[in-house]
Amino acid sequence: MYLNFHFLFSTLLIFTTGVTAVNPGTTLSASNTNQSWSSPSSLFSLRFLPVDPPTSPPTFLAAIVYSGGAPIVWTAGNSLPVDSGGSLQFLTSGSLRLVNGSGTTVWDSGTANLNAKSATVDDSGRLVISNGTNDIWSSFDHLTDTLLPSQNFSVGKVLKSGSYSFNLSNVGNLSLFWNDSVNFWNQSLNSTVNQNLTSPVLSLTSIGILQLSDVNLSIPVVIAYSSDYADAGSGGSDVLRVLKLDSDGNLRIYSTSRGSSNPIVRWAAVQDQCQVYAYCGNYGICSYNNTNPVCGCPSKNFEMVSGVRQGCRRKVSLGDCRGNETMLSLDHTQLLTYPPDTESQTFFMGISACRGNCLSGSGACFASTSMSDGTGLCYIKSVDFVSGYNSPTLPSTSYVKVCPPLDPNPPPSLGETAREKSSRVPAWVVVAVVLGTLLGVVAIEGCFWFWCCRKTARFGVLSAQYALLEYASGAPVQFTYKELQRATKGFKEKLGAGGFGAVYRGVLVNKTVVAVKQLEGIEQGEKQFRMEVATISSTHHLNLVRLIGFCSEGRHRLLVYEFMKNSSLDNFLFPKEEQSGKQLNWEYRFNIALGTARGITYLHEECRDCIVHCDIKPENILLDDNYVAKVSDFGLAKLVNPKDHRHRTLTSVRGTRGYLAPEWIANLRVTSKSDVYSYGMVLLEIVSGRRNFDVSDETNRKKFSIWAYEEFEKGNIKGILDKRLADIVIDMEQVTRAIKVCFWCIQEQPSQRPVMSKVVQMLEGVKEIDKPPPPKLVVEGPVSGTSTYISSNVSAFSTIGASPNVPSSSSSIQTSGVSNFALGRNPEKATSSLLQSEDL
Numbered sequence: 001m002y003l004n005f006h007f008l009f010s011t012l013l014i015f016t017t018g019v020t021a022v023n024p025g026t027t028l029s030a031s032n033t034n035q036s037w038s039s040p041s042s043l044f045s046l047r048f049l050p051v052d053p054p055t056s057p058p059t060f061l062a063a064i065v066y067s068g069g070a071p072i073v074w075t076a077g078n079s080l081p082v083d084s085g086g087s088l089q090f091l092t093s094g095s096l097r098l099v100n101g102s103g104t105t106v107w108d109s110g111t112a113n114l115n116a117k118s119a120t121v122d123d124s125g126r127l128v129i130s131n132g133t134n135d136i137w138s139s140f141d142h143l144t145d146t147l148l149p150s151q152n153f154s155v156g157k158v159l160k161s162g163s164y165s166f167n168l169s170n171v172g173n174l175s176l177f178w179n180d181s182v183n184f185w186n187q188s189l190n191s192t193v194n195q196n197l198t199s200p201v202l203s204l205t206s207i208g209i210l211q212l213s214d215v216n217l218s219i220p221v222v223i224a225y226s227s228d229y230a231d232a233g234s235g236g237s238d239v240l241r242v243l244k245l246d247s248d249g250n251l252r253i254y255s256t257s258r259g260s261s262n263p264i265v266r267w268a269a270v271q272d273q274c275q276v277y278a279y280c281g282n283y284g285i286c287s288y289n290n291t292n293p294v295c296g297c298p299s300k301n302f303e304m305v306s307g308v309r310q311g312c313r314r315k316v317s318l319g320d321c322r323g324n325e326t327m328l329s330l331d332h333t334q335l336l337t338y339p340p341d342t343e344s345q346t347f348f349m350g351i352s353a354c355r356g357n358c359l360s361g362s363g364a365c366f367a368s369t370s371m372s373d374g375t376g377l378c379y380i381k382s383v384d385f386v387s388g389y390n391s392p393t394l395p396s397t398s399y400v401k402v403c404p405p406l407d408p409n410p411p412p413s414l415g416e417t418a419r420e421k422s423s424r425v426p427a428w429v430v431v432a433v434v435l436g437t438l439l440g441v442v443a444i445e446g447c448f449w450f451w452c453c454r455k456t457a458r459f460g461v462l463s464a465q466y467a468l469l470e471y472a473s474g475a476p477v478q479f480t481y482k483e484l485q486r487a488t489k490g491f492k493e494k495l496g497a498g499g500f501g502a503v504y505r506g507v508l509v510n511k512t513v514v515a516v517k518q519l520e521g522i523e524q525g526e527k528q529f530r531m532e533v534a535t536i537s538s539t540h541h542l543n544l545v546r547l548i549g550f551c552s553e554g555r556h557r558l559l560v561y562e563f564m565k566n567s568s569l570d571n572f573l574f575p576k577e578e579q580s581g582k583q584l585n586w587e588y589r590f591n592i593a594l595g596t597a598r599g600i601t602y603l604h605e606e607c608r609d610c611i612v613h614c615d616i617k618p619e620n621i622l623l624d625d626n627y628v629a630k631v632s633d634f635g636l637a638k639l640v641n642p643k644d645h646r647h648r649t650l651t652s653v654r655g656t657r658g659y660l661a662p663e664w665i666a667n668l669r670v671t672s673k674s675d676v677y678s679y680g681m682v683l684l685e686i687v688s689g690r691r692n693f694d695v696s697d698e699t700n701r702k703k704f705s706i707w708a709y710e711e712f713e714k715g716n717i718k719g720i721l722d723k724r725l726a727d728i729v730i731d732m733e734q735v736t737r738a739i740k741v742c743f744w745c746i747q748e749q750p751s752q753r754p755v756m757s758k759v760v761q762m763l764e765g766v767k768e769i770d771k772p773p774p775p776k777l778v779v780e781g782p783v784s785g786t787s788t789y790i791s792s793n794v795s796a797f798s799t800i801g802a803s804p805n806v807p808s809s810s811s812s813i814q815t816s817g818v819s820n821f822a823l824g825r826n827p828e829k830a831t832s833s834l835l836q837s838e839d840l
């Protein structure tokens with residue numbers, strides 16, 4: 001009698017609010033999405049959710065979700081849907097079972113007859129079935145596509161989403177697979193640490209660090225930082241961070257504030273979504289429309305398969321024209337080739353042989369790609385599954401076997417062709433321009449050749465004056481590797497090591513002291529390198545380090561800069577113990593801040609080929625004899641292969657975390673506003689003498705930058721200021737101004753950040769500064785995300801951002817918040833945000 005009543009009572013309870021411990025005999029029905037089994041503090045709940053995007057007739061998933069209904073952290077049967085008659089039953093036998101409207105079992109926990117007493121969702125997001133004393137089943141042991149902060153991911157476990165999977169090898173390599181075979185993404189540990197791992201475990205900490213631990217590692221190795229790492233949620237609410245393998249094949253970190261239904265991407269493994277194998281399905285060709293990946297078919301010989309990214313199929317199958325097949329040619333298109341395909345299917349072959357052999361060769365061939373990148377490689381596709389990537393910058397041509405007649409795609413869009421027509425220039429102009437350019441190139445090459453041939457003689461006879469003359473004239477000197485070896489005494493005296501390679505002290509024959517940077521990881525060819533050198537050396541500004549010369553020989557790429565006696569700013573802001581005497585007074589600091597801002601303004605807005613720096617940090621701000629700030633390392637970001645995942649995810653993010661704008665870490669579009677963010681962080685450090693990402697007890701375990709804003713709101717400017725400056729009388733009005741500028745610069749939304757010239761004006765005090773809003777806006781619902789994100793301006797300035805194959809990992813299907821984020825960025829609106837920042 002009592003039991004019966006209890007049962008009734010508990011059933012009633014679920015209908016209204018939700019319960020914590022659920023007894024056998026309880027059911028959740030798919031048609032009532034208000035019903036739920038909640039965790040004690042209602043952080044997580046198990047409930048039915050309609051499948052997204054909605055299906056017709058509607059179908060539902062039994063899912064554990066975070067407080068606001070997103071993200072989904074676990075689903076029964078890893079996303080197996082049921083119709084509206086379906087239910088999730090905790091049977092009296094002890095099994096948890098998902099059944100269809102027709103009564104078919106869709107999924108079962110397999111816990112029958114183990115004496116199960118209760119099922120509970122706990123506040124870590126885990127569903128457990130217990131026999132009263134022990135847990136006999138846990139959702140943490142039955143992984144789906146998501147990893148929660150308190151969950152450990154070890155060797156042998158796998159995250160799965162559709163055809164994609166993610167796992168960890170026993171040496172700590174992280175890999176993404178398609179169809180359990182094609183390995184399209186890897187990240188391995190630094191070879192110095194991966195030797196001796198015994199049982200590596202991957203986990204995402206609650207503050208947003210993806211790390212690998214092992215009994216043989218004294219401290220965990222950081223794999224990636226979430227871009228909101230260590231940020232507390234708005235108003236102190238809890239932020240949930242999860243690692244999720246999305247159905248588009250990308251692995252991402254999402255952050256969700258408590259109560260929000262809008263998870264935000266904070267990191268993505270694959271920068272360039274089009275490089276995810278099979279993203280567009282079989283015979284789907286991925287390309288970028290603006291910054292969004294879009295899918296198309298190779299030609300009109302194909303038709304789209306209905307559904308989201310289901311690929312394309314031949315209108316006429318190859319069997320119907322055997323012997324008469326022909327090859328469809330696709331320019332600037334690469335058919336993705338990843339292991340295990342690469343080795344057995346790669347041949348050295350010219351472009352016409354690459355086409356011909358596929359057409360007529362023995363053995364199956366459905367398509368081929370000929371690389372025009374100088375390797376002379378031809379990839380043969382012997383499986384009738386092809387995943388393509390088209391971009392104007394891809395140096396390859398692909399061929400796809402089809403039945404005749406060829407029916408190519410129409411040119412991109414009607415709107416575009418119309419515009420092209422109206423702006424068509426007469427043929428003779430084109431010829432003249434081309435000839436002019438050619439002559440120009442010849443002349444430039446000639447100049448290089450000229451330096452190149454003279455220099456041996458010049459340095460041979462020590463014509464120092466001559467070299468100085470050239471130095472003064474601004475043209476970069478070309479050195480041989482030998483010369484630089486001699487100048488640096490065999491690269492003996494290391495001054496430091498930056499993101500692009502080590503820097504050595506050197507003395508030229510004319511006694512000029514120089515800093516020689518040995519570039520690493522430069523993938524661009526000779527020509528591109530010379531073009532970048534020309535761009536860098538065309539900059540002339542008091543606050544930029546001067547490039548004296550360069551060396552490009554074989555695989556050696558070196559840059560020779562003027563030497564800065566006082567080294568870099570970080571040595572003064574964060575002195576190591578042995579140099580604790582080093583210290584800059586406020587006046588110097590302010591001038592350094594202003595000088596740095598002027599240097600960056602010049603790079604963004606004033607020089608001929610404008611440059612986004614991409615790596616502004618105290619280490620890259622050098623000080624000359626008079627403590628004048630000189631920005632260094634600009635123009636180098638473009639030289640590094642943007643497709644080098646390791647560089648971006650390990651070296652830069654790791655090396656310079658704290659300075660990278662959120663959009664950069666989340667692998668979204670990078671513009672000059674990303675530099676503004678980095679500058680803001682540096683400015684805060686100049687004022688405070690502390691690293692912006694430091695977390696300490698003094699800052700209530702918050703990141704320094706977050707804590708500083710709270711103090712600023714309380715009016716505690718002195719609390720933010722470097723303690724070493726505390727006892728000295730200084731211009732507090734200037735300090736306040738600098739602090740306000742910081743917070744404007746580190747706004748999460750790029751459009752909210754001022755442009756650099758405005759920063760200079762604000763620092764100088766010629767412009768009133770409004771009170772900055774909190775750097776991190778509360779993004780509740782998708783709307784505020786888009787409305788504030790008006791534009792990423794200055795695509796014209798951007799050396800990286802403007803390139804059409806800028807990686808974008810915006811997923812069009814995942815969360816509305818993400819795709820809106822990407823859609824909001826429209827380079828054509830450059831002026832609107834310049835205007836918008838006018839009212840700062």
Ligand SMILES: *[C@@H]1O[C@H](CO)[C@@H](O)[C@H](O)[C@H]1NC(C)=O
Pocket residue numbers: 031032033034
């Ligand atoms: C669920 O809750 C909403 C709002 O509280 C209500 O409008 C709706 O009728 C409820 N649905 C069911 C099936 O109870």
Ligand SMILES: *[C@@H]1O[C@H](CO)[C@@H](O)[C@H](O)[C@H]1NC(C)=O
Pocket residue numbers: 080081082083100101102104106
């Ligand atoms: C459940 O039923 C629906 C329709 O009745 C069907 O579409 C779906 O495939 C079924 N699911 C399973 C796993 O059998």
Ligand SMILES: *[C@@H]1O[C@H](CO)[C@@H](O)[C@H](O)[C@H]1NC(C)=O
Pocket residue numbers: 115131132133134136
């Ligand atoms: C619960 O299960 C554990 C082992 O799984 C067993 O040792 C224990 O006796 C069980 N407790 C009850 C109350 O059945």
Ligand SMILES: *[C@@H]1O[C@H](CO)[C@@H](O)[C@H](O)[C@H]1NC(C)=O
Pocket residue numbers: 140150151152201213
């Ligand atoms: C995860 O691993 C850590 C350390 O290896 C351990 O302390 C923790 O209990 C594990 N968590 C779970 C849920 O197994």
Ligand SMILES: *[C@@H]1O[C@H](CO)[C@@H](O)[C@H](O)[C@H]1NC(C)=O
Pocket residue numbers: 155156157165167168169170177180181
């Ligand atoms: C990872 O997954 C791939 C594809 O399913 C598989 O071949 C490989 O053996 C797995 N590795 C480990 C360590 O489990």
Ligand SMILES: *[C@@H]1O[C@H](CO)[C@@H](O)[C@H](O)[C@H]1NC(C)=O
Pocket residue numbers: 183184185186338339
């Ligand atoms: C991933 O690592 C494996 C093992 O070293 C290697 O064979 C494969 O080429 C790598 N895949 C990619 C896409 O780099």
Ligand SMILES: *[C@@H]1O[C@H](CO)[C@@H](O)[C@H](O)[C@H]1NC(C)=O
Pocket residue numbers: 169171173186187188189
């Ligand atoms: C792990 O990755 C490294 C570097 O890519 C590679 O050399 C090594 O073979 C990989 N190991 C395994 C087991 O995949």
Ligand SMILES: *[C@@H]1O[C@H](CO)[C@@H](O)[C@H](O)[C@H]1NC(C)=O
Pocket residue numbers: 190191192650651
């Ligand atoms: C690998 O580790 C060594 C020693 O810890 C370090 O010097 C090197 O910079 C690391 N390389 C990368 C790519 O992180």
Ligand SMILES: *[C@@H]1O[C@H](CO)[C@@H](O)[C@H](O)[C@H]1NC(C)=O
Pocket residue numbers: 192193195196
């Ligand atoms: C790994 O272990 C071997 C012996 O087991 C040892 O010689 C080597 O130094 C270790 N490597 C590292 C990086 O600890």
Ligand SMILES: *[C@@H]1O[C@H](CO)[C@@H](O)[C@H](O)[C@H]1NC(C)=O
Pocket residue numbers: 289290294
């Ligand atoms: C590309 O974007 C434009 C507007 O930005 C849109 O009109 C067009 O439909 C898009 N094309 C595709 C293939 O999605």
Ligand SMILES: *[C@@H]1O[C@H](CO)[C@@H](O)[C@H](O)[C@H]1NC(C)=O
Pocket residue numbers: 320321322323324
């Ligand atoms: C191949 O082409 C020839 C000539 O156009 C035609 O006679 C023949 O029927 C075609 N064969 C097939 C299988 O379509």
Ligand SMILES: *[C@@H]1O[C@H](CO)[C@@H](O)[C@H](O)[C@H]1NC(C)=O
Pocket residue numbers: 179180181383384385
């Ligand atoms: C996917 O995997 C299955 C089984 O491993 C295999 O038979 C099939 O050929 C694969 N598909 C492709 C297109 O590689």
